[in-house]
Amino acid sequence: MIFKLYQSAICIGEADLCGAPQFRFCAQDSGEWGPWAPVAPPFGAPELVPLGFDLCLIAENVSQMAQFFASVADGETATAPWGRRYTRRGDALLGRDTKFCIDLWFDGGQPFAFCAANLNCTYVLVREGMEQKTVLAAWERAGVSAPEHKAVFHGTEMIAMRDGVHLATHVWLPEGTNGPLPTILYRTPYNAMMAKNHCMRFVRRGYALVMQDLRGREQSEGEFIALGSERNDGSDTLDWIAAQPWSNGDVGTIGASYGGFVQWEMAASGNEHLKCMVSQVTGGTPFQDLPRRGGTLMCGMLPWAAMMSTRCLDLKSRERMARDDWDEVFQMRPLASIPERIFCEKVATWDAWMREPTDSFWLEPDWRRGLGARVPVMIESGWFDDDHQGSMSAWDVARNLPRDKRFLLLGPWLHGGNSQRDSHGHPLGNDAIVYELDLYWQRWFDQHLKQRNMGFAAEQPTRYYMLGANEWRTSDTFPPEDFCTQTFYLGDGTLNKAEQESGTVCYCYDPRDPAPHIVDPSENEMSVPGNYREVEQRSDVICFDFPVTQELEIAGYPEIEFYAASSAVDTDWVVRVTDVDEAGNSIKLGENIVCARYRNGYERAELLTPGKPEKYALRLGWFANRFAAGHTLRVHITSSAARLAFPNPNTGEPIAQSTDCRKADQTVYFGGLYPSRITFSVKD
Known part of the structure; x- marks a missing residue:
């Protein structure tokens, strides 16, 4: 058999x-x-x-x-x-x-x-x-390109970047092809040769393949500092490919997570040789995604930075991530000293991330400022992808492209993506796994690098998964065009479609006892569909509920504006949307976090006047969910997310150097002069 x-x-x-x-x-x-x-x-x-x-x-x-x-x-x-x-x-x-x-x-x-x-x-x-x-x-x-070629290793070249640093670049060519070829470029910090197993398919189907170890990784020269140098290095690599005799000058890119971030940095350079991208669970810009989301410092990135502190991805690097004492490590102060205390050495990436958001270091990694909007792109992400804000930013750039030059695929997936039907005890549905995901990538490259008609013009360019209904749907855009904006106003423990009378809800936030964010740091997943039922029993978590009496579908990214005051000169605010069933299980859907001093942008820090109400605006993570009748649509607000972001010490000191902390009395306002509200995209 x-x-x-x-x-x-x-x-x-x-x-x-x-x-x-x-x-x-x-x-x-x-x-x-x-x-x-x-x-x-x-x-x-x-x-x-x-x-x-x-x-x-x-x-x-x-x-x-x-x-x-x-x-x-x-x-x-x-x-x-x-x-x-x-x-x-x-x-x-x-x-x-x-x-x-x-x-x-x-x-x-x-x-x-x-x-x-x-x-x-x-x-x-x-x-x-x-x-x-x-x-x-x-x-x-x-009708995609047939796998009719052998893949021939063309060698490893140390190609020079504009500053003289050489990067290890591995080339494979399809045997038996005539003339210059389109190229697939894969740039990664995770050992390019380890990805050979799933990249050979492109060579077998008639593409040149270039795989490159990023600056400071594996055989490449220089120092690896996450988020640095990727725009110039990527653009220089595209120019090198286009100059090779086996290249026709047209390059497509693929990669996930940091491998998505480097693609968007290349796109931001405006390099003419980049013809299309496959952006998988992409890392985003530093303040929308990681490591400084909302101006906070994401502690969930410390295990990753630890793993990347060795030049090679090996047993030592993986052991640095797979610790069982991260909760204790996260409590060490000052934060800037953690690598030296646990590894007895500095970590260049961590040192760079200790800079305040106003530092010029953070300007280059903001690829939204670049020219990426002209590059045809397929974007894939998941509702529980911890880099979801990265893909949301990517969609902001790509959403106005012509229909045949954008494709958005949003599943019920974590950052690891498309491999499981249950997460943290929460069922995602029988259709949560898509067998044809890799076929989408191949069709995209054939369409844009070989000019073959792969049928995208006849398809809806958005495919998304509706949780609760547990089914795939299509639309022209996202949020879907058959959903409309609906506003819910925060009230006294309630969400309401009508404006509310004025009132307040108060709690005390203690940085020494932060509210949990449900995650296992060593799992390398920071946005799981956690059950916040017990967390919401804490006195420092306030809830606003809308009882669902008839089926309610929401698809999009909720946007909240709320008014709040603190007794401190600086603090954080965390907002989540959850689906609460009849048994009281409260499953996280969308969330975001903001540091109060950066409420008006990251160009300058503005400390709070204690007791003065300020307006905060956050775009929460996207999702599509059917709330069943009898469930509750819930918004909860707190001031900490232990295991996700380091607790704000409330002192106004730079968080990297702070060693002290103090409690803060927090007040959320609603109604009257302070109409705190949240908007959802709701099915017509």
Whole structure:
């Protein structure tokens, strides 16, 4: 019983699951087959370890699958004898309650295919001859470039940047092509060669591939300081590619997180060779996203900065992130000294981030000031992506492009993206995983780099997932055009469609006892769909509720204007929107944070006059959610988010150097002269 393993619709292996299971790998570059070998832990074969596809799980349990499938009713969720949980839907068992789901597909009651997706690609292990019953058929129908070339390594070159620093740049070319080629550029701080496994597909389909380690990373010269140098280095790299004899001068880029940020920095340079981008869960500008969102300092970025403090992404760097004492580390003061105290050395990125928002260091990473609006872009993000503000800024830049030059894909995903149907005990729905995500990327490149008609003009350029309904929808833009703005006014513990009589709500904020932000720092996810039920019982969290009596759909980014005073000269404000069910579970949807001294912008700090009401305006994270009848639409306000942002000490001192803190009496005003309100995009 031979099964073929496909990665992004390219065959990379075969498995014989009869008797003693065996596997042989097909090299992703040359297409040459290796020898058969027994399936063995941890993933079945050494070549599968970097892919994360667990062939062992399948091989060890395939004999039990038909019986288990028959025992599960359609729509039922059950635990298999091998410990994994699945929901049956028709002829499939869909993986649940794990970060990386493997779905089981059946034909005539027998397993014939196993599918797993992630942010970068989809894997399909399918019985030979049954490929057309899987997502592989969609690739064939799409008519994308065929994987008909071998990938030939052209070498690693140390290319010079304008300041003389040389960056390690790895080049692959498709064998048997004539004439100059379009190029896919992948720039990363995470070891470019580690991404070879999911980037070879582009070379196999007729593109030149350039993968580059950023300044100060791996073999590249210089010092890595996150957010620095990316615009010039990216533009210089584009010019170098265009000057090569194998290049036709047209370059497309792809990358996630920081790999998205570097793309937008390239776009901001206005370089003419950048023809299109695939922006995945992109990092944003420093004050809208990370590390200084709203002028605060995001403590959730310290584990990342620690991991990136070594030149190479290795065991040492990962150990720096995977500590079990981050809560204790986050309490060390002053903040600027933390790396020296826990690692006995400075961290250049952390030192740079200690600069106040008014420092000129922060000007260059604001790619919204550049020329990126002219570059065709596909933007992918998730409602629970901790870089969601980055993708929101990207959409601000791209939303007015012609329809065939923008595509927005918004799923129920975390930053890791497209691999799970449940997070922190919260179900995201059977359709939370999209098998065709990598097909979208391929179609985009073929459309804009090879001028092939990939059908985007006939599609709605926005595809988004409606939580609660747990279904995908399409629209021309986002917020969707069939949603309209509706204002809700804050009242005495209530949200109301009518303006309210004047009043106040007060609480005391103690930086030594900050309200929790639900997250595990070592998980490297800072925006999970956490349940804030217990947090909202605290005296320093105030809630405003709108009981939902009939189904209510909201899709967009809520914008809140509220009036508040503090007894301190500086403080923070945190606002969240949650969906509260009949049992009182309060699931976070959108949120944001602002440091009071930067309420009027980041060009200058303006301390508060104690007791004086000030107006604050925040755009919360985007989401699409159906609130069921009987649920409650809730807005809560507090002044801290432990594990997300370092607590504001309320002293007015620069947070990086502060060692003291004091309590603050906070007052939120509503009604009359202070009409605190929040606007949502609500379904007509």
